[in-house]
Amino acid sequence: MSEQAISYSTDFHDLLCGGLYTALIFLTGYAVLCTAFKAGVRHWLEIPGFSFAAGAGVVSLVLFFASLAGAKPSRLILFCVGIAAVTLLIFNWRKKGGLLQPSVPAPRRKFDALALLSMVSVSVLLLAVCNVSARAGWPPLYNIDSFAIWMFKAKWVFIQPLRPIPPEFHDLILSYSHQDYPLSFPFLVAGLCTAVGRFDERLIKILFLPIYLSLIAVMYSVIRRIHRRATALIIAAIFATAPTLAQNAGFAVAETPLILAYTCALAMLLRWMEAGENGCLPLAGLFATMAAFTKNEGLALLPVLCVAALIGAVASQNHQRFKQAFAAACVCGVAIGPWLVFRAQLPKTHEDYGGKLTSVSTVLHNLPRLKYVLGEFLGRCFNLRSAGLIWVVLIVVAGVGWRGFGRRTVWVLWSILAVQLMFYVGTFVVTPWKLEELVPMISGKLLAQASPVAALLIGMHLRSTRWPVVGDSEN
Amino acid sequence: MPEPTPTLDYAPPPKRRPRASVGVVLMYAALLTALLQLVLTHAGDDAPMRASTNSWSSSADVEAQLKLADADPNPAEIHFAGSALQPFSPETAIRFARVYYAAQYLRYPHRLLVGKDDQIINNQDQLLAADQLPPTQWMKQRNVSAIYRVYDAGLIGPQMEVHPLR
Numbered sequence: 001m002s003e004q005a006i007s008y009s010t011d012f013h014d015l016l017c018g019g020l021y022t023a024l025i026f027l028t029g030y031a032v033l034c035t036a037f038k039a040g041v042r043h044w045l046e047i048p049g050f051s052f053a054a055g056a057g058v059v060s061l062v063l064f065f066a067s068l069a070g071a072k073p074s075r076l077i078l079f080c081v082g083i084a085a086v087t088l089l090i091f092n093w094r095k096k097g098g099l100l101q102p103s104v105p106a107p108r109r110k111f112d113a114l115a116l117l118s119m120v121s122v123s124v125l126l127l128a129v130c131n132v133s134a135r136a137g138w139p140p141l142y143n144i145d146s147f148a149i150w151m152f153k154a155k156w157v158f159i160q161p162l163r164p165i166p167p168e169f170h171d172l173i174l175s176y177s178h179q180d181y182p183l184s185f186p187f188l189v190a191g192l193c194t195a196v197g198r199f200d201e202r203l204i205k206i207l208f209l210p211i212y213l214s215l216i217a218v219m220y221s222v223i224r225r226i227h228r229r230a231t232a233l234i235i236a237a238i239f240a241t242a243p244t245l246a247q248n249a250g251f252a253v254a255e256t257p258l259i260l261a262y263t264c265a266l267a268m269l270l271r272w273m274e275a276g277e278n279g280c281l282p283l284a285g286l287f288a289t290m291a292a293f294t295k296n297e298g299l300a301l302l303p304v305l306c307v308a309a310l311i312g313a314v315a316s317q318n319h320q321r322f323k324q325a326f327a328a329a330c331v332c333g334v335a336i337g338p339w340l341v342f343r344a345q346l347p348k349t350h351e352d353y354g355g356k357l358t359s360v361s362t363v364l365h366n367l368p369r370l371k372y373v374l375g376e377f378l379g380r381c382f383n384l385r386s387a388g389l390i391w392v393v394l395i396v397v398a399g400v401g402w403r404g405f406g407r408r409t410v411w412v413l414w415s416i417l418a419v420q421l422m423f424y425v426g427t428f429v430v431t432p433w434k435l436e437e438l439v440p441m442i443s444g445k446l447l448a449q450a451s452p453v454a455a456l457l458i459g460m461h462l463r464s465t466r467w468p469v470v471g472d473s474e475n
Numbered sequence: 476m477p478e479p480t481p482t483l484d485y486a487p488p489p490k491r492r493p494r495a496s497v498g499v500v501l502m503y504a505a506l507l508t509a510l511l512q513l514v515l516t517h518a519g520d521d522a523p524m525r526a527s528t529n530s531w532s533s534s535a536d537v538e539a540q541l542k543l544a545d546a547d548p549n550p551a552e553i554h555f556a557g558s559a560l561q562p563f564s565p566e567t568a569i570r571f572a573r574v575y576y577a578a579q580y581l582r583y584p585h586r587l588l589v590g591k592d593d594q595i596i597n598n599q600d601q602l603l604a605a606d607q608l609p610p611t612q613w614m615k616q617r618n619v620s621a622i623y624r625v626y627d628a629g630l631i632g633p634q635m636e637v638h639p640l641r
Contacts, residue, residue, distance in 0.1 A: 113503065120510045127517035134524035141577045148576040155583050173589075176576065176597045241513045250523065385516065389509035396505040400498035460637055466499050 014196050018206040021195035024082050025210075029055025030100070031085040031092070032286070036279030039098035043224055047102050049217030052210055053264045054283070056257065057290030060187040062295070063336065067162040068338055073187070073194040114468060119229035121237035125216060128241035129209070135250025136208045140201035146252035151201055152177050154189035158199050162342065169346050180346045182339065184293040185254040204252050212249040215260045216240045219452070222267040223459040228468060231459075239455035242388040244444040254295050255445055262298065263289035263452040265305055266416075270456065271311040273409050276321065281309065285328040289335040296353070297424075297449055302332060304419050308412050315408055356430035366429045374429040375419075376439045377446075386444035387451070394454045394461075401461035410460050417453040424450075549620035550586035551580055552640075554608050556626045563603060572599035574625050574633045588619065614640060637641045 006014055029051035062081055063073050071077065156168045168195050169179045192207060193199045216435055219239050224232040240246070248255040268284035271277055288305045291298030306329040314327040348355065356362045381391040404410045424446045516522075547583070555563075555571045575596075579587050589596065591613065594605035608622070622638045 117503070117506060117510065120507075120514065124510055124513045124517060127514065127522075131523045132516055134522075138523070140522070141580070144573055144576060147580040154582050155580070159584065173592060173593045174579070175595055234510065237513065238506070238509050241517060243513075243516050285610065384512055388516070389505070389512055393505045393509050397502055400502055462502070465628065466496055467502065 014203055015202070015206075017196045018192060018203055021078070021192050022206060022210055023084075024078060025055035025059055026051050026197075027055065027089075028058050028081055028085045028413045029053065031088040032058060033283075034092045034096075035088055036283050037100060037277075038279075039092070039096040039100065041101050041103050043221045044102035044105060045217040045224075046221035047100055049214045049221060050264060050283075052214040053218065053260050053290075054286060056188055056211070057184070057261060057286060057293075059191055060184040060292070061293065061327040063157075063187040063191055064162075064183055065338065067157060067187070068342065069475055070161050070163045072161040073158060073190045075194060078191060081397065099390050112468075114228070114230040114234075118233040119366065121230075121233040124237045124241050125233075128237075128246045129212070132212050132246060132250045133209060135247070136205040138250070140204075140252070141255060143251040147201075149177050149181060150185055150254055151180070151189065151204065153183065153186040153206075153250050155199055157183060157186050158190040158193050160388070165342075165345060172347065175347070178351075179368065180296075180343050180348065181252075182293045182343075184269065184290060184297055185257050188257070189252070190321070194305075201252070206398060208250060208252075208256075211256050211260060212240070212246075214436075215263065216248075218260065218263050218267065219455055220272075222263075223458065225271075226459060226463055231462065231467065235455055235459055238390050238393060238458075242390055242448060242451060243384075244386050245448040248445065248448070255448065258291055258294040258298050259449055259452060261287050261294055262301065262449065265291060266413075266452055266456060269305060269309060269312075270409055270413070272309070272324075273316075273412065276318075278324075281324050281328045282331065284309065285332045286335075289332050292332075292336050293339055297446070298422055299336075301420065302336065304416055307333060308416055312408070312412060351432060353427050353430065357426055363426070364431055366455070369429050369435060370425070372435060373425055373439065376435075377425060377428065377443050380439075380447055387447050390451055390454050390458075391447075394458050397458050397461045401464040401467075404461040404464035407460065407464075410457065413453055413457050415458065417450060420453065496540050545616050547620045548585050549618045550588055550616055551582065551621045551623055552588045552608070553606075553623045553625065555603060555606050556624050563627075565599075568599035568603055570627060571625060572602050574635070575602055576624065587623075588617075611640070 026048065030047065032054040033047065033051055059078075059081060063077065066077050067073065089099065122227035140151070152174075157165055160166050168174055181215070188207065189204050192204060194204055216236055220232050220236040223235045227235075245256070245259065265284050265287035268280045269285060272284060288298075288302050292302040293299075306325075309325040309328060310322070313322040381387055398404070405414075424443075428435065428439060428443075519525075553575060555575075575587075575589070586592075589602065590605040590607045591609050594601065596602045596605055614622075619640055621640055624636045624638060625633055626636075628634045
């Protein structure tokens with residue numbers, strides 16, 4: 001009987017529809033990138049990585065807005081998204097005289113100790129990709145969060161629109177599924193099932209590998225802008241193959257999409273602050289909105305990123321940049337607004353972290369828990385089986401490359417990291433759950449969410465040392 | 476008077492090999508250690524690509540039974556049975572909660588009731604507290620078509636029996 005349940009009888013039609021849906025996400029994201037940037041050559045991994053991330057965000061937002069308008073996910077909506085993406089591409093091609101093109105990778109010309117390390121990095125990345133693929137082949141009901149929260153909600157939004165509000169969102173019996181959790185990942189999954197024509201939790205796994213590969217591509221291409229190929233590979237490997245991150249990449253949970261959106265938002269924000277490239281800030285806003293629509297942690301990070309952009313604009317003493325930052329923050333607010341309005345109509349669970357963290361009396365009452373939380377949470381940074389060694393590497397590199405603290409963007413990144421970790425510690429302090437159960441269970445995930453900042457900081461501090469950078473080698 | 480040794484004006488200055496600073500060596504060591512630790516993690520015995528399928532066969536059993544019972548659109552009642560002499564251990568309670576969440580997911584959009592369907596269930600303790608099998612008359616009034624009786628079979632894991640209610 002069990003063999004019958006776990007056998008894979010996926011036929012060609014399902015795979016074809018799933019592949020077309022994945023291609024639609026890439027195409028939509030590529031159209032968004034081409035609209036934001038001038039035509040020209042970009043790193044060959046930057047285009048697919050950021051395209052998939054942007055496409056996933058746009059497709060899930062479109063499905064959400066359509067659902068709010070009373071239309072459940074349908075092939076017609078997906079078709080319209082595809083038509084809009086193609087139209088946008090043609091418009092950009094005619095207006096800008098071309099589209100974004102991938103660069104051609106140059107052959108390796110130098111073999112040194114760093115290149116040897118990069119070989120190890122490639123091996124680790126390949127092993128991690130194999131493990132993510134293998135884990136995606138496990139039974140759909142292996143991970144409790146996937147079927148209790150994320151896939152369950154995907155079923156809700158797959159079979160009915162959000163207007164009128166479906167009874168499942170008010171049913172207190174189902175409160176364990178956290179009805180007020182954001183709906184980006186459920187809509188992304190519902191879109192896939194719509195493309196296939198039925199809800200099948202096994203087919204959802206089609207999305208896992210593109211999300212994970214996009215994460216690797218984004219981190220690699222971001223670091224590659226400031227470092228030689230070997231260094232970018234090493235940092236991308238230490239970041240993307242950290243045990244908790246790689247583990248969650250093989251499950252139907254929203255961790256990896258959140259980390260992908262957050263990484264993209266940080267990368268675009270930094271590029272805007274350092275290079276002032278025009279299209280970067282709207283894209284940072286899009287990715288920050290996507291993160292906010294993926295998990296509540298992303299919602300908490302949205303104002304942090306907006307404030308960081310405003311600070312960056314003020315510090316640059318450039319009036320034009322200040323206006324850009326303010327406009328992007330407004331766009332974020334408008335894009336996430338409908339979700340906030342919808343969420344306000346849902347019953348609050350007993351967690352209600354927003355309410356608890358803003359209540360001074362609740363925080364003061366729970367303050368004695370801080371010592372335990374700090375000890376356990378910071379201890380997890382050095383847990384090899386959970387976080388790997390990324391935090392240790394950050395401490396070593398920041399110590400050696402202390403001159404990096406002279407850069408404004410490094411300060412901004414450290415500030416974002418500090419606020420993020422303080423937010424997580426505060427959440428633990430006021431949580432209604434037993435700390436002894438909760439902290440070991442989710443602290444690894446929270447640290448994985450903060451790891452993009454750590455990886456970017458490693459890259460930026462390395463620049464301030466005698467580490468070989470771009471221009472010293474094959475570049 | 477000895478002639479001075481001729482020097483070559485065009486000779487390049489002697490090349491000095493750049494010495495690696497202690498900091499750079501430290502960073503190489505940190506990065507290498509991090510990468511090797513990741514290799515060990517991803518190629519270890521418990522890596523997913525080497526994991527045995529035995530670890531999840533028990534959940535697959537219940538999943539298969541739930542899928543077969545899924546055809547009936549009428550509500551079903553789930554009941555977690557244990558020994559009266561031995562109360563549920565925390566591990567068993569967690570396994571039961573897992574089965575309950577999976578059953579809710581698989582039965583959706585059909586209803587799955589616990590007790591009289593009037594309790595909020597956020598964790599295994601609340602689940603087991605609510606798990607009082609209602610009177611047959613009550614279930615018939617609500618068109619409950621079956622009772623899913625879940626029990627812990629020790630090492631095999633949770634098992635389920637479906638009892639039609641006619």
